[in-house]
Amino acid sequence: MIEQSLWKITAFILVIILLIIFPILHMLEKQDEIIQIRLMDEVDYFLSQVTAQGKISAQSYEQFQTKLNALGQPFNVSLLHEKKVFVPIYTDPTDATTFTGKMAAVYDEIPNDEIKRLLFPENSMAKQDYAMSKGDYLTVVVKSSLKSKAQIMKEAIWQVHTDAVSYYVRLSGRIAHETP
Numbered sequence: 001m002i003e004q005s006l007w008k009i010t011a012f013i014l015v016i017i018l019l020i021i022f023p024i025l026h027m028l029e030k031q032d033e034i035i036q037i038r039l040m041d042e043v044d045y046f047l048s049q050v051t052a053q054g055k056i057s058a059q060s061y062e063q064f065q066t067k068l069n070a071l072g073q074p075f076n077v078s079l080l081h082e083k084k085v086f087v088p089i090y091t092d093p094t095d096a097t098t099f100t101g102k103m104a105a106v107y108d109e110i111p112n113d114e115i116k117r118l119l120f121p122e123n124s125m126a127k128q129d130y131a132m133s134k135g136d137y138l139t140v141v142v143k144s145s146l147k148s149k150a151q152i153m154k155e156a157i158w159q160v161h162t163d164a165v166s167y168y169v170r171l172s173g174r175i176a177h178e179t180p
Helices: 002-053 058-069 112-119 149-158
Strands: 075-090 099-110 137-144 168-174
Touching (some): 075 112
């Protein structure tokens, strides 16, 4: 009699796990996939717009942030501009008279903080555009700052803690046009 009751309780718990918990987990994983796809689309659209125009406007950056916020997850956005610079080649770098007549193209990195400082000056209410030159590269990195619901549920079920980022997109593009 007790054994039958124990089997019924075990079967009931198993049914709850199979009919409730795993479908919810599956639904949350699908929701994560949808958010990741939409995040990729938004980053791709923003990057395409910037590379086509050759500049980042404060308005387009704010619209990008608004679209990211609409996904229901806080995201950290990081921009990296690799500016193309031409450097003269010398046979002896300490002697200016040894110029070979050739130039080398190198890329100077302009970090996220400097780009945002130029877009949104601290002492000014006027927002500015951040202009880039043809041939430069822009990298946009977006990652979530919190865990997703599916990640939290998996950690609760499996009793394993992870520091993995829920959503992450890194895209780079070459500036195709310059805006005067």
